Every structure is written in structure tokens, then in C-alpha cells.
Amino acid sequence: RKEVEQDPGPFNVPEGATVAFNCTYSNSASQSFFWYRQDCRKEPKLLMSVYSSGNEDGRFTAQLNRASQYISLLIRDSKLSDSATYLCVVRSNYQLIWGAGTKLIIKP
Amino acid sequence: DTAVSQTPKYLVTQMGNDKSIKCEQNLGHDTMYWYKQDSKKFLKIMFSYNNKELIINETVPNRFSPKSPDKAHLNLHINSLELGDSAVYFCASSQDWRGPGPDTQYFGPGTRLTVL
Secondary structure (H helix, E strand, C coil): CCCEEECCCCEEEECCCCEEEEEEECCCCCCEEEEEEECCCCCEEEEEEECCCCEEECCEEEEEECCCCEEEEEECCCCHHHCEEEEEEEEECCEEEECCCEEEEEEC | CCCEEEECCEEEECCCCCEEEEEEECCCCCEEEEEEECCCCCEEEEEEEECCEEEEECCCCCCEEEEEEECCEEEEEECCCCHHHCEEEEEEEECCCCCCCCCCCEECCCEEEEEC
């Protein structure tokens, strides 16, 4: 089992829809969790950290489920500009482990 | 002002050559990283330096040698380039990875290496 797993997609979603995807991790002692966004041919950029109680930033909501060892990202009212690859990152034993990313395509 | 910069942005070279990629950050961070992103888009850490000291050295051929002259710079030298080295190489930085500060990594724009 990979340390951090994501559905590669692509997720094809109409503009305005709500989309959610998960990321599972194998190390139950993992300490920190993040979602990064990577646009085509660009560098990854931090989208949001994921806190134990869940957190929201505008149209984006991140959740952590320690019991089932996954984090999730929910995007409401999706925009064309949300099209990107979303990378899950988990901090375990001082190392940052990156998922392979989920590709999201928002269609008009 | 560019926070993390890399040069060159594109690098096309022949097999067997030796090349270097430079990275600089002006964020005052203590930790810097090199990542490789291959054609399947999987981002894999190669090396990490904290205050010029090597702290992460993943299973990478010893043809790859990082050098950190100071904590604001982390260069990557590659000897005897092979076809499989073709990828995008990203440099990144963050605050001290061992400390309580945020883990946010700031990435450079990437260097697209093509080995012919």
C-alpha cells in the first residue's frame, strides 16, 4: 500500500457543481496534512492546511478523518479556474509525503 | 520579487553530459528541497537541506549531487545524464522542518530537463 494514495481522475465536473475527493494515508502517526494545487506546467502551491476539526476557506472545505486515515477536499460552486491537479501531502516523521494528485477538469 | 527562483527554466542536453541547476530563495527559510516530477506527474523528493546540512537523501543515483553554499542556495549537479533523467525538477523551501512553524513549502517555477 502506498503511503499516500489519491484517485488520479480526471474528474470531469460541470461548472457550478460541487466536487469532493479523498486522500488516504497509511501512517496512523502522521502529524500534519495539506492540500496543494498544481496548474498545468506550473509549480505546486499550498491551497490549504487540514486541521483536526476541519476547516473552510471560501468555497473550499478540508476534513480530516484520523480513524479511517483519510483527508478530503470539497469544492463548492466550482469555477473554470479550479481546473488543476490537487495534491495531498502528509507529514510523517518529519518527512513530507506527496500523493500523486487528482486531476480536476471543470467544464463550462 | 520572486520568492524561490531556479535557473535555467529549460535545459536540453545530450546523454552523458554534466549539468547544473541553481536555486535561490529570499524568504529567509532554513530548509530547502529538490523534487523530481516525471512524465506521470508524480512529485518525488530527492534531497533536503537544513541550514546547509543534508537531512533527507532519498534513493537517488549518486550522479546527482546537491550543494548548498549557504542556506539561501541549493544547487543540483547531475553527472553523466541519462534519458530517464528527463523530468521537471522543482526546488522548494520552508521554515525549519523540525520546528513548530508552518510546513508550507514554496516552490520555484521548475526546470524542465530534456535529455536527448
